[in-house]
Amino acid sequence: MSEESDTPENTPAKGSKKPLLIGIVLALLGAGGGFFAVQSGMLGGGEYVEEAEAQDDSHTPTPEVATFVALDPLVISLPRSGGRDHLRFSAQLEVAPEYADEVAAITPRIVDVLNGYLRAVDLADLEDPAALTRLRGQMLRRVQIVAGEGRVHDLLIMEFVLS
Structure with missing residues (x-):
């Protein structure tokens, strides 16, 4: 029986690696060509990027000169739990100069x-x-509603201490 297992008829045939190599080369060429087409603007990607940059600049309400309005510090008493009794909070508002x-x-x-x-x-x-960060966003939105549209750009938290 040992002679039968050594015959060439029983050994598995090895496939050629040529199709695999051709597939890898074609994939790399396709990826490189696609990258070049997008970067050079042949597929319209350049127009989208310029349009997105223009929209991004138009929606940025950051003022040229910042004016800050300081708010009075707050001390808020907390319900007794965990040994923390008070929250000390102070902030400044970034406001349009006018x-x-x-x-x-x-x-x-x-x-x-x-x-x-x-x-x-x-x-x-x-x-x-x-x-x-979430609390800051909530407070900023409330301040913007009270102050009016376009007046307050940001809320800067100067102190947020639980004691």
Whole structure:
């Protein structure tokens, strides 16, 4: 029986690697050609990029000169849990220069809105380090509603301490 297993009829035939190599070369050539076509603008990709850049520039409301209006610091008492009793919070508003006086005049109303919002937030949300960005966005939106459209561009948190 050992003589039968050594005969060439029982050995598996090995396939040629030529089709595999041809496939790899064609794939690389196709990828390179596609990359070149997109980068050179032959497929219209260049127009889309220029249009996207133009739209991105038109929607950016950052002012040339920033004016900052400081808000009075807040101390908010927290429900007794976990040994934390108070939240100290202070912030500044980035305001369009032409509206700085108007926004400064309504800072008591802005502080009232922020105070009400921060008192309503759960303690677990205040303790989560990743939640500060979400809280900042919520506070900024409330301030923008109170101040009016286009007046306040950003809310800069200067102090956010749980003690």
